[in-house]
Amino acid sequence: MRIILFGSPGVGKGTQAKILSSEYDIPHISTGDILRKAVREKTELGLKAGQIMERGELVPDELMIGLIKETLNSDPCHNGFILDGFPRTTVQAMALDKLFSELGINDVILIHLTADEEEIVSRLSNRRACKECGTIFNIKEIEGLSNCPKCNALNSFYQRNDDTEEVIRHRIKIYNTETKPVLGYYEKNGKAIAIDGLGSIPEVNEEIKKALEKRNVIG
Numbered sequence: 001m002r003i004i005l006f007g008s009p010g011v012g013k014g015t016q017a018k019i020l021s022s023e024y025d026i027p028h029i030s031t032g033d034i035l036r037k038a039v040r041e042k043t044e045l046g047l048k049a050g051q052i053m054e055r056g057e058l059v060p061d062e063l064m065i066g067l068i069k070e071t072l073n074s075d076p077c078h079n080g081f082i083l084d085g086f087p088r089t090t091v092q093a094m095a096l097d098k099l100f101s102e103l104g105i106n107d108v109i110l111i112h113l114t115a116d117e118e119e120i121v122s123r124l125s126n127r128r129a130c131k132e133c134g135t136i137f138n139i140k141e142i143e144g145l146s147n148c149p150k151c152n153a154l155n156s157f158y159q160r161n162d163d164t165e166e167v168i169r170h171r172i173k174i175y176n177t178e179t180k181p182v183l184g185y186y187e188k189n190g191k192a193i194a195i196d197g198l199g200s201i202p203e204v205n206e207e208i209k210k211a212l213e214k215r216n217v218i219g
């Protein structure tokens with residue numbers, strides 16, 4: 001299975017990618033997670049990306065393309081991958097296409113998760129994550145809890161720096177201007193499938209799997 005999960009920030013790409021990744025034992029490649037780890041570890045990439053990410057802007061294409069080339073060339077990705085957060089510009093989409101043809105890959109499907117903008121703002125403002133296991137929660141799910149329901153870590157919930165309303169609106173604006181045009185690139189080649197991202201997590205997961213079955217990506 002080689003898929004790109006595409007859609008606005010907060011539409012649920014990461015959540016769906018994690019589920020598919022564990023169901024099919026395929027690596028989940030989240031460029032946002034890779035960058036956040038680099039920022040935490042203060043690597044060269046992290047130092048370059050940290051402030052850009054806090055402003056909700058895009059990290060330069062050449063850095064992102066280098067990172068994705070290295071990742072997709074690594075062993076765990078040889079039998080498949082779920083890309084989450086890449087490509088985010090048409091320059092990245094073109095570089096990815098070139099990389100796929102170098103690697104002899106021609107079966108990539110893009111899943112476009114769709115959602116209304118106001119719903120996205122509300123979802124992201126109420127989003128919290130566990131800094132130990134990375135699980136994402138709605139603030140209501142963890143109300144009054146001190147321990148993470150997934151990994152039991154104590155006092156590990158946090159709000160991402162880029163999940164404040166002002167930065168969220170900026171990220172959505174950038175999505176609409178820089179990232180959305182990428183869709184045309186895949187639609188033109190009949191490689192994009194649109195799925196309503198506003199259902200419950202299991203419903204969206206089922207819809208994705210139905211669509212992948214139709215395309216014979218899964219049996």
Ligand code: AMP
Nearest residue numbers: 031032053056057058059064085086088
């Ligand atoms: P995400 O977790 O996917 O929402 O990504 C968080 C932030 O990481 C984004 O707002 C960008 O600043 C940066 N980022 C992640 N993926 C990319 C990408 N493909 N191109 C540029 N910046 C990215």
